[in-house]
Amino acid sequence: MTLFGTDGIRGLANGETLTAEIAVDVAVAAAHILVESSSNKGKRPRAIVGQDSRASGEFLEAAVSAGLASAGIDVYRVGVLPTPAIAYLVGESGADLGVMISASHNPMPDNGIKLFSRGGGKLDDAIEAAIEKRMGEPWTRPTGRGVGRITFEATASDRYLDHLLASVSTPLNGLKIVVDCANGASSVVGPQAYEKAGATVVAIHHLPDGWNINENCGSTHLEDLQARVVAEGADFGIAHDGDADRCLAVDAQGNVIDGDAIMTILGRGFKERGALKSNTIVGTVMSNLGFMQAMKEAGIEVITTAVGDRYVLEKMLEGDFSLGGEQSGHLIMREFANTGDGILTALQLAQEVVRTKKSLADLAATMKRFPQVLINVPNVAKEKLSTSKAITDAVAKAESTLGDAGRVLLRASGTEPLIRVMVEASSDNLAQEIAASLAAVVKAELGN
Numbered sequence: 001m002t003l004f005g006t007d008g009i010r011g012l013a014n015g016e017t018l019t020a021e022i023a024v025d026v027a028v029a030a031a032h033i034l035v036e037s038s039s040n041k042g043k044r045p046r047a048i049v050g051q052d053s054r055a056s057g058e059f060l061e062a063a064v065s066a067g068l069a070s071a072g073i074d075v076y077r078v079g080v081l082p083t084p085a086i087a088y089l090v091g092e093s094g095a096d097l098g099v100m101i102s103a104s105h106n107p108m109p110d111n112g113i114k115l116f117s118r119g120g121g122k123l124d125d126a127i128e129a130a131i132e133k134r135m136g137e138p139w140t141r142p143t144g145r146g147v148g149r150i151t152f153e154a155t156a157s158d159r160y161l162d163h164l165l166a167s168v169s170t171p172l173n174g175l176k177i178v179v180d181c182a183n184g185a186s187s188v189v190g191p192q193a194y195e196k197a198g199a200t201v202v203a204i205h206h207l208p209d210g211w212n213i214n215e216n217c218g219s220t221h222l223e224d225l226q227a228r229v230v231a232e233g234a235d236f237g238i239a240h241d242g243d244a245d246r247c248l249a250v251d252a253q254g255n256v257i258d259g260d261a262i263m264t265i266l267g268r269g270f271k272e273r274g275a276l277k278s279n280t281i282v283g284t285v286m287s288n289l290g291f292m293q294a295m296k297e298a299g300i301e302v303i304t305t306a307v308g309d310r311y312v313l314e315k316m317l318e319g320d321f322s323l324g325g326e327q328s329g330h331l332i333m334r335e336f337a338n339t340g341d342g343i344l345t346a347l348q349l350a351q352e353v354v355r356t357k358k359s360l361a362d363l364a365a366t367m368k369r370f371p372q373v374l375i376n377v378p379n380v381a382k383e384k385l386s387t388s389k390a391i392t393d394a395v396a397k398a399e400s401t402l403g404d405a406g407r408v409l410l411r412a413s414g415t416e417p418l419i420r421v422m423v424e425a426s427s428d429n430l431a432q433e434i435a436a437s438l439a440a441v442v443k444a445e446l447g448n
Contacts, residue, residue, distance in 0.1 A: 004128040006308040006414030010103050010112035013056035018111055020063040022135075027067025027099070029134040030115055033127060034097045035073070044148070045073045048093065048116075048156075050086045051101035052185040052243045055210035056111045060101045064113065069148035070141065073097070078156035080208070082185045082244035083114060084341035085160040091120035091338075092159065102185065105220050105241035108213050121338060122310045157189055164193045164343055167336045170351040171198035177350065178237040178250075180225040181206040182218025186244035186343060193343050194238075199350065202232055214241065219248045219329055219342075226254035235353065236360040238346040245309070246329035247342035249349060251361040259329040260291035262349055264367040265360075266331070267300055269352045270323055275335065276300065282315045282324030284308075285409055289424050291327075294367040308414065309340045370406065371428040373435040375421045380446040382412035382419050394441045398423070398434045406431070410438065419446070 003009045003017060009026065011017035035045045047068050051057035057080075065075045073096070078089065083100045090098035098116030106112075115123050115131075123131075177199045181187040187206040194201045204224060205217035217224055219239040229237040229250050236257075237250035249257035263281060270276035280301045283291065287304060295302050303319070305311040312324040313332055325331035330340035337344060353360055385391065391410070398408045406425035413420060421439045425431035 003132050004125075006310070007104070008112050008114035010106065010110060012109055013054070013060065013111035018060070018113070020059055023060050023063035023113060024067035024070075025135040026113055026131065027064045028071045028139070029131045029137075030097060030099075031068055031071035031073050032134060032139065033131050034117055045096040046093070047073050047075050047097040047099060048078060048086055048089045048095045048153070049075055049099045049101075050078045050081045052103075053080050053183060053187065053208035053210060053213050054103070054108055054111055054242075056109075057101045058210075060111055060113070064099050064101065065150050068097070068099075069150050071148070072142040072146050073148040075148055075150040076153040076156075077150065078153050080185055080187075081157060081160060081189065082341070082343065084245050084337060084339050084344070085156070085189070087116050087120040087122075087339040088160055088163050088337060089120075089156055090116050090118070092163070094118075100243065102243040104243045104245065105214055105218065108211055108215065122313070124310075161189055161192060161196070164347060165196055167344055168197045168347055168351065170354050172347075172350050172354060173198040175199040175350055175354065176202070176232065176234040178202045178204060178225060178229045178232055178234045179206075179346075180204050180218055180222075180237065180239040181244075182214050182240050182242050183208040183212040184214065184218065184240065184242035184244060186240045190240060190244065190343050193347065194350070197347060197350070202228065202234065204228055218242065219246055222248065222250060222256055226250050226256075230254050240342045241329075244342045245340045247331070247345040247349070248329045249346070249360060251364065252359060253361060255361065257360060257364050259325055259327045259331060260288045261364045261367050261369070262329070262345065263323070263325050263331060264291055264294045265352055265363045266333075266348055267295060267323060268298055268366065269355070271298065271300060275322060277320055277322040280319065280321050282312050282319075282321050284312060284326050285411070286327050286422065288327060288369055288372055289407060290367050290369040298366075307411065313338060370424040370426070371431045372422065372424045373428070373431040375435050375439040376413075376418045377421060377439050377442045378416075378418040379448050380417075380419050380442060381448060382417065382446070384446055385410060385412055385419055385442075388445045390445050391441055394438055398438060401434065408434070408438065410442070
């Protein structure tokens with residue numbers, strides 16, 4: 001059984017793939033792999049461990065901390081903070097390892113383990129495979145003064161908040177923002193950041209109880225945010241997911257501004273200020289055709305990668321690019337961070353509204369979005385997707401129908417047992433029709 005997907009380990013908490021025992025084993029194996037490769041020789045290894053607001057995060061965080069300490073690593077617990085906060089704190093503190101307990105936008109019963117190496121970067125596939133291979137192997141356990149200590153780092157939230165505010169060069173005075181915290185990891189630090197940056201903030205879904213994370217709220221359920229923005233007469237709204245590494249927005253009229261539109265706005269702004277390195281943005285295969293066209297009109301090149309912010313970052317590092325991201329709202333701005341950060345993204349977006357003196361709707365209007373339909377086909381043999389002739393033929397027929405005015409993408413999810421069927425077309429009806437037809441073929445050919 002392969003544990004690691006495109007974003008760490010994720011599954012039903014206390015289910016087959018994510019028990020307390022597995023969490024301990026992963027922590028011990030990660031300690032061995034990452035500490036062995038560390039340049040911090042001769043010093044006690046250190047790890048930063050955080051979590052989102054899920055109830056299951058309590059026992060999983062305890063298990064990870066126990067595993068690390070038993071392997072001789074000093075553990076600094078930081079409590080409920082966004083995933084990008086853990087990445088930042090690992091780099092800022094010089095820690096050898098970071099662990100975030102979160103399943104991001106997934107429903108509350110799920111949870112996950114994300115690992116960060118020294119410097120705060122996500123692990124590459126080879127290191128994750130090495131960790132998985134060494135799980136459960138015999139090892140010499142330290143005793144006495146050799147075991148690690150576990151302490152709570154009370155200053156972590158304030159240090160992360162200072163990092164966020166350091167990115168703000170244009171105060172947000174005069175803006176009224178509604179922020180949906182998804183009852184997750186941004187519930188405290190998110191509203192604090194926007195308020196300290198100068199905005200008037202109305203926070204919703206910011207009272208996590210362990211069970212209500214992502215429940216009809218946050219970046220996957222925008223209805224409450226849309227209604228509240230209009231009711232409050234706010235300039236716009238911001239929605240985060242459970243671990244706050246993504247950001248979607250809603251304009252004053254309640255219209256959704258997705259990650260592609262946000263990248264369009266920031267890309268143009270970065271270019272105007274001379275901050276867009278090589279005049280290039282890194283997107284993914286899911287980036288909307290409208291985004292591609294808007295960037296072409298702006299004289300900005302787009303390079304695409306597989307879906308996943310780790311792949312976006314790899315391409316950004318490879319070409320020394322400054323801006324990249326995904327339609328889902330994961331954006332990376334390397335001037336400030338080497339990971340997607342929803343709060344950081346929202347701060348930069350708000351600054352563009354203030355700097356340009358334009359509404360968010362006006363800024364987003366530079367991108368004309370192609371109708372896009374995404375159908376998830378569950379309970380299928382996703383590993384057989386590339387070998388089915390019937391599916392290949394169906395895709396070819398759909399592409400012939402669309403021509404240059406649309407596209408088709410079928411991909412296996414890296415975190416869930418399903419295949420995603422995406423179709424873009426000149427009209428919503430045509431996109432719906434072709435997507436439904438392809439989804440039916442996938443279900444018939446690969447259904448379990």
